[in-house]
Amino acid sequence: MSGQAGGASARTVIEVEHLTTHYGPRRILDDVSLSVREGEVFVIMGGSGSGKSTLLRYLLALERPTSGRVRLFGVDLHSARAAEIMQLRKRMGVAFQGGALLSSMSVGENVMLPLREHTDLDRRTMQIMARLKLEVVDLAGFEHLMPAELSGGMVKRAALARAVVMDPKLLFCDEPSAGLDPVVAAALDALILKLRNALGMTVVVVTHELDSAFNIADRIVVLDRGTILTIGTVDEVRRCADVRVQNLLNRRLETADLDPEAYLQRLTRDTSH
């Protein structure tokens, strides 16, 4: 199903080394290191609060790492100048969880937006290119609608069309199947694979849906409470002996660490001031 794992070349597109991040005093990511190879579908998996969305923000260069390194296409985000990050962004596309289509523009204008801002093409050409991508995601004829008039699945597909309109080398999808019924979710997974094969992109998918992850991934990283539990191919992750990974895969609740002292302290702590 996942296909071309062996076909992925050895060149790395994303390198993360010892990334540690904080939100206020709370540590979100703890010494995360991974690399994503060219042409593969790499899935970042984990439950809520595992730090996967935070990791994505760093990969998207929305935050600058303070401790550790993140390199995209060999460019270190910590020391990169604004112009360099701008160039990087033209080579990547992002489909956000809620679509994040600009609500003041029609679907067609949304898909055309990156072209309008970054190219000198005339309007007619841009329209054709946007329609091409809308055809791919099966939304032909919907370009005049406003985002508010679309269903959840259509918004996600339109967001995908916008993400790939510049033919990026690197595509990020944040929770592509969240909030969709199983049939639509499966169709969206298939669409991501189709896009990867057609455009030869590297794809990074953030998800908490196991089925979706196993369907599309070449390799998976499993995050829990900000640390990496395991990285590997679908089979390797399935076979992983780590009890926390198995708990996640089998949808088992984790047995909480029962430290009676800490438990008592949590209950009696005075938070009135």
Place this chain on the structure above:
Amino acid sequence: MATEIRADADRSLAQGALSRLEQLGRRVAAAVSGLGFGAALFIESAFWLVMGRRRRQPVRVAAVAEEMMQVGVRAIPIVTVLSATIGVMLAIQGIYTLGLFGAESRVTIGIALSITREFAPLITGILVAGRSGSALAARLGTMNISQEIDALRVMGINPVRFLVAPSLLAMLVMLPALTFWSDLIALAGAGVYVSFELGISMAAYADQLIEVVSADDIVHGLSKSVIFAALIALVGVVNGAAVSGGAEGVGRATTRAVVQAITAIVITDMLFVFVMTRTAT
């Protein structure tokens, strides 16, 4: 045992004081960083307006026009109604007050100077803060929580150039324009009442206006409205950008934007008047 309890109590008192101090510190830091953020936004917007075209990332004329429509043109009816009302109100009060000294005929100068120097810019500013400053905060806040701002950034589109600069420019152009319109309407409204009440013709009233109102008075009012425009836009943007916590957060930011903008307008007005009248005399 007793001393232990006493020590515990002392410690929690000290902690309480410390945490209150810490809260105060955080608030002050947040306020200062808000001010700094506003100033940075202003500078960055100005940069994109001037340099955008050369960097091949222009501020879109269409976006500015759309904002001007929203901020300026669509506000004309309400500005007209309020200004006319204020003009008539000032005429009534002026005639009554001066009537106490039997000096009704001198009412024009009072009306003219209060309108051009104070009422028109202030009322228009407050109105636009309520109409457009809040809308700006709500729009940016909604875009923020639906990740539209993030989406712009990852598409390589600078949100300040794309969203803030057009709003700021539209506000800087349209608020003085609306203020000038307000000047005209309020003076006309006052004129209708004065000519009716004191039995002078509109032409005679207009002659009096030309005699007493100098260009300086108009410019004084319009200069203030330019400052108000920047305040309204930046307060709206800063509050919108700081939204967290979903739809409720958007509502809170919207309210805060209006309250802060009006407060900033009134205080700035007082400072401006103080400085200008001091230097004039």
